[in-house]
Amino acid sequence: MADAGRRFRAHRLNEGRYATAGMVQVHRRDRYNCRETVRSSHNYDANRDAPALPGRFESKRRMSQAFTPALGREALTPLYDLVIRLLTRERYWRSLLLEQVAPHDGENILDLGCGTGTFAIMLKLRSPGVRILGIDPDLGILQIARKKARRAGVEIEWRQGVASDLAGSPGTFDKAVSSLVFHQVTQREKEAGIAAMVASVRSGGEVHIADYAQQRGYMRQLFRIVQRLDGYENTQANADGALERIFARYDGPTRAAAVVATPTGAISLFRMLVDHPSERQVP
Numbered sequence: 001m002a003d004a005g006r007r008f009r010a011h012r013l014n015e016g017r018y019a020t021a022g023m024v025q026v027h028r029r030d031r032y033n034c035r036e037t038v039r040s041s042h043n044y045d046a047n048r049d050a051p052a053l054p055g056r057f058e059s060k061r062r063m064s065q066a067f068t069p070a071l072g073r074e075a076l077t078p079l080y081d082l083v084i085r086l087l088t089r090e091r092y093w094r095s096l097l098l099e100q101v102a103p104h105d106g107e108n109i110l111d112l113g114c115g116t117g118t119f120a121i122m123l124k125l126r127s128p129g130v131r132i133l134g135i136d137p138d139l140g141i142l143q144i145a146r147k148k149a150r151r152a153g154v155e156i157e158w159r160q161g162v163a164s165d166l167a168g169s170p171g172t173f174d175k176a177v178s179s180l181v182f183h184q185v186t187q188r189e190k191e192a193g194i195a196a197m198v199a200s201v202r203s204g205g206e207v208h209i210a211d212y213a214q215q216r217g218y219m220r221q222l223f224r225i226v227q228r229l230d231g232y233e234n235t236q237a238n239a240d241g242a243l244e245r246i247f248a249r250y251d252g253p254t255r256a257a258a259v260v261a262t263p264t265g266a267i268s269l270f271r272m273l274v275d276h277p278s279e280r281q282v283p
């Protein structure tokens, strides 16, 4: 596995965003037809051809992938689970999300921005017959997820990647879920990420998102704690209702299915039924 045992040095961009430096990655398609990283290296000379590799490799390209680490700074990632447990009423909102997703054996479920894998593991423990793919751009956090899954005795596929890597797999999943990701990405990534989740799910499937969305009253003040960690620009858009507006484009005027008040702002749960008209059977 290309991402095992290797952590890339990241250099700081703006607002706590990081870019993996001078790194090239070679991808192939996995069984979900998602792009899978199979080889990565630092300071690769893009003008030099990579050595021939066995198998069906789709592309080699220079990649500078920017993302905000789970707690805004890479050094804080080992504390992520503890912080989320203490500052988000985690057990409550995750259990609501689990009820909402209601996994059934045999389903293929995507967890976009899976982080340390807590929710993917919950899904698998609830319904051992589901197949789960966890995607995250952060190799370090995927290693934590892998260890946790091993400890929990569950098998989950983990891949390094972002939403746009789903482009080659339309309609592959029964359900796509994402938690606490969209408040820390740019407006473009919010829109592209939700579009990619919708496209990756078959007609009749579901998209579920739990995140800090519109903040009202004193929740807006508490949300400043998250904004200090993750930066203002991306988070402020959520506080001002960006997720609700994006969802409304697909689903009409959107109200969260549940809004959970937490010590760091309100976490909203959204559910969307996916309908791809082009997939409808003509009688």
Ligand SMILES: C[S@@+](CC[C@H](N)C(=O)[O-])C[C@H]1O[C@@H](n2cnc3c(N)ncnc32)[C@H](O)[C@@H]1O
Residues within 6 Å of the ligand: 067, 068, 069, 070, 071, 084, 112, 113, 114, 115, 116, 117, 118, 119, 135, 136, 137, 138, 141, 161, 162, 163, 178, 179, 180, 181, 184, 185, 189, 193
């Ligand atoms: C706050 S953590 C949430 C992790 C996990 N979903 C959870 O519920 O605990 C946000 C995660 O999103 C990932 N991330 C950041 N930018 C992303 C992007 N553009 N696409 C997918 N994941 C992204 C980060 O690496 C991080 O692991």
